[in-house]
Amino acid sequence: MSNEIIEMPQMQTAVSTQAVGSTPSDLLIHAMNSGASIEQLEKLMDLKMRHEANEARKAYVQDMAQFKMNPPQIIKDKLVAFSGTRYTHATLGAVTQAVAAGLAQHGFSHRWDTKQDAGQITVECIITHRLGHSESISMTARPDDSGKKNAIQQVASTITYLQRYTLMAATGVAAMDESDDDGHAAGAQTEPERKPAQKHTLQGPQFDKALLSIRSGQYTPEEMRGYYELTTDQETALSDLVAELAK
């Protein structure tokens, strides 16, 4: 019985302390219940807002760090090939799809604001966290007048280009893979990524057939060396044949 009497006040104290608490919200409620003045309430409200903003910022940084630990893979989904040049790049659709899905998993969303002023286009990418903290990155460029674009296409090309780059910059993804294309294309150009073909060996009968083809002028030593890894003996035989044909 005596134990119960001792325990009860302790529990009440604990509950009472928790009700007042130490967060600005708790203090605000307590102040309201205690009949605090408007000035005091305003100060507490201001404190509460700053506290929440700081918590949201901390959560943003923490979740963005988590996002960057496992960044999404950007698929270079468009091949550009012309006059011997060949490279792939990621379109805005591919970048947005990959990044937005990864961001959403960590409570982020994104949007762009676009402004035009004095012939310059500014695109701002705003990343917002679920607790309300936002961070943004802006980039400005002139309309992309490369090629044969009309006025609308020039503006659209620059917006597309800036949207992709601001999103990548704001989230820090794909920067390692990119190489600048001087804004000539609305694509994040990357270096040609095709690996050189793996060389194979030639077995005896195949090698003899290849030599016959070289002898008849249907095949060349360069093509053979380019595609096959020759043994020392094969290289010697090939060199002998080249010397013989040169006579």
Add this chain to the structure above:
Amino acid sequence: MDFRFRASGIWEIMGDPRTGTGLSQTAKTALDSMAKEFVYGYCQIIDSKEMKKGTDCEDDSIALLNAVLFTNYKKNEEKKKDEYFSGSCDLWVPGERIRDIKTAWSLHSFPATSDKVDQIAVKSGYDWQGRVYMRLWDEQAFSVDYCLVTTPPDLRRYEQKELHEVDHIPPHLRVTSAHYKRDLSLEQKMVDKVGLAREYLKDQVARINLDHKI
């Protein structure tokens, strides 16, 4: 208004009807579309990842074929036509044969035997395509060469990597061919079908114009 048929599209009119002679229903459907494209002045472009690989990797496939046959064939750039047909073959080996390069989408779809290549060729009409080329270049033989080369990552996307990265496979295992001989009776059949198709097309074009008479 005499339509000339492309080698790659001739197969569409070569089927026989279930009963009697003339054009098959498949042929008529294809010709209906051709008549519409003619009147309205458009051309439907069919695109797919498989076709894109065929275009993007054609040089790789020719290099592979050259490495296997120990040849230095170069891509043919010439387009030829006669009264009935037009076309541009992939490889022309003068006095020997026409070769048509097909790039397999993946290791899974790559035909590993000549019988399989023939099955695909007959089903897809590559044999008829070759007969047009043999006629246009006046060659007596034609080959369909299926080549398996690595798919560029941007085309492969999320598909199984080991079915698309195939450079480690010995080159001779990555080319399968089927061969065809020129057959003048089959060539005549193509000419006859073109005659029927032209008549049908004229009727369809006239019909579209009649239905939209100003």
